[in-house]
Amino acid sequence: MLVWQQQKNSGGRRVGMLTTKSGVLQTPFFMPDATRATVRGVTSDELKMSGTMALVVNTYHLMLQPGESLVRRAGGVHTFMHWDRPILSDSGGYQVYSLIHKNPQMGRITEEGAEFRSVLDGTKHLLTPERAIQIQFDLDVDMMVVLDDPRPNSAPETEVREAVKRTLRWAQRSKTEYEKQVALRGLTGEIRPLLFGVVQGGMFREERKRCVEGLVEINFDGYGFGGRHIDMEGNFLEDILLYTASLIPEDSLRFALGVGTPEDIARCHALGWDMFDCVIPTREGRHGRLFVWKSEVIPSVSEESRDSSAAPQNDRNFYTTINISNAQYEEDFSPVDPTCDCELCTKYTRAYLKHLFKVGEPLAARLASLHNLRFYAKLMDLLQKG
RNA sequence: GUGACUAUCGUUCAACGGUUAGGACUGCGGUUUGUGGUACCGCUAAUCUGGGUUCGAUUCCCAGUAGUCACC
Numbered sequence: 013m014l015v016w017q018q019q020k021n022s023g024g025r026r027v028g029m030l031t032t033k034s035g036v037l038q039t040p041f042f043m044p045d046a047t048r049a050t051v052r053g054v055t056s057d058e059l060k061m062s063g064t065m066a067l068v069v070n071t072y073h074l075m076l077q078p079g080e081s082l083v084r085r086a087g088g089v090h091t092f093m094h095w096d097r098p099i100l101s102d103s104g105g106y107q108v109y110s111l112i113h114k115n116p117q118m119g120r121i122t123e124e125g126a127e128f129r130s131v132l133d134g135t136k137h138l139l140t141p142e143r144a145i146q147i148q149f150d151l152d153v154d155m156m157v158v159l160d161d162p163r164p165n166s167a168p169e170t171e172v173r174e175a176v177k178r179t180l181r182w183a184q185r186s187k188t189e190y191e192k193q194v195a196l197r198g199l200t201g202e203i204r205p206l207l208f209g210v211v212q213g214g215m216f217r218e219e220r221k222r223c224v225e226g227l228v229e230i231n232f233d234g235y236g237f238g239g240r241h242i243d244m245e246g247n248f249l250e251d252i253l254l255y256t257a258s259l260i261p262e263d264s265l266r267f268a269l270g271v272g273t274p275e276d277i278a279r280c281h282a283l284g285w286d287m288f289d290c291v292i293p294t295r296e297g298r299h300g301r302l303f304v305w306k307s308e309v310i311p312s313v314s315e316e317s318r319d320s321s322a323a324p325q326n327d328r329n330f331y332t333t334i335n336i337s338n339a340q341y342e343e344d345f346s347p348v349d350p351t352c353d354c355e356l357c358t359k360y361t362r363a364y365l366k367h368l369f370k371v372g373e374p375l376a377a378r379l380a381s382l383h384n385l386r387f388y389a390k391l392m393d394l395l396q397k398g
Numbered sequence: 399g400u401g402a403c404u405a406u407c408g409u410u411c412a413a414c415g416g417u418u419a420g421g422a423c424u425g426c427g428g429u430u431u432g433u434g435g436u437a438c439c440g441c442u443a444a445u446c447u448g449g450g451u452u453c454g455a456u457u458c459c460c461a462g463u464a465g466u467c468a469c470c
Contacts, residue, residue: 270432298437
């Protein structure tokens with residue numbers, strides 16, 4: 013049975029319905045990052061009310077704290093955090109990479125897996141492809157991601173080629189372990205968790221191609237875009253995103269990991285990507301940046317946004333952002349976004365939110381995060397409808 | 399009232415007889431893309447007043463003013 017049924021919306025865009033054991037998801041969809049089994053500062057009920065349909069937890073962080081066995085004894089991460097909609101767990105490959113990248117003393121990548129020291133207590137850990145899968149089964153999530161071997165976009169081709177080869181070997185080990193766990197845990201009768209491979213290859217088309225072909229041969233439910241989708245200067249890497257999407261079979265899910273700004277999500281969807289996750293709505297919300305709709309018409313692709321160099325940095329063609337800590341909002345008694353139906357926008361003013369941030373009130377971060385998540389939910393709704 | 403001590407960005411601490419007096423916090427902006435993020439990066443902003451010594455004083459001296467503490 014196909015877990016993802018593709019349809020075309022009125023605009024001829026790629027949309028569909030994804031069946032998971034925790035419910036059906038319309039694609040495209042966005043998942044906020046609940047890295048440590050919480051979207052910082054907001055409750056699961058509030059998340060639901062924002063229109064958030066799924067979220068991402070992190071294998072690396074949860075294995076260190078509170079540990080996957082505790083989550084298992086709690087009844088799985090859904091029960092643990094009181095969230096009954098779909099959950100995807102990221103493998104931790106990216107965390108290990110960024111940890112070691114920042115400080116090589118913190119660990120190393122070997123063929124066996126990722127050896128690293130816990131940032132919490134300095135203890136040594138080994139995260140292998142098999143272990144990452146086992147942990148994700150213990151977490152009892154709906155969607156899993158294989159451990160991969162990301163490299164910086166600036167890495168030379170020889171290094172990227174080795175990373176792709178290792179990612180493929182690890183992907184095979186992950187798939188084997190996945191099948192073993194499905195059998196071991198007797199999950200054959202129910203809807204099994206979905207498994208995603210991750211496409212590495214940096215900026216090199218040949219490597220992206222080699223990686224997708226290898227992964228497709230192993231066969232996954234979906235394929236993620238690994239690495240970063242923007243360069244050092246923050247430029248959107250449209251060519252490689254389009255090319256990589258085109259390599260992935262039409263009927264497989266395409267997961268753009270870590271994407272992104274509302275603009276980047278709209279562009280990635282236009283390039284053929286179905287799933288997104290990012291820290292931006294919550295992190296920027298916590299720091300006082302709010303998304304505000306300008307128009308509910310999302311422009312077709314990137315041509316318009318490309319030559320918008322004259323426009324201010326924060327001003328995109330269908331939305332703008334405000335930094336609520338700016339002095340101009342001190343006596344602004346209007347809502348953050350009059351068209352938004354979130355709690356912040358229907359009950360409070362910009363002046364009040366600015367005040368909450370100024371006095372360091374946690375409520376500020378909560379209201380702002382929820383507003384931004386509401387913005388993202390609406391964005392996905394518009395993309396689904398075309 | 400007497401004595402001692404102190405006086406530097408809005409606040410709080412540095413420093414120095416000699417180029418643009420430094421930090422922290424606040425203020426004003428900005429950054430954030432598979433969350434080590436209550437994070438990070440800029441910018442603005444000060445030598446109490448009046449004399450004196452000196453080539454040169456924010457620094458040393460005197461007076462004033464203000465504050466703190468102690469004593470009466």
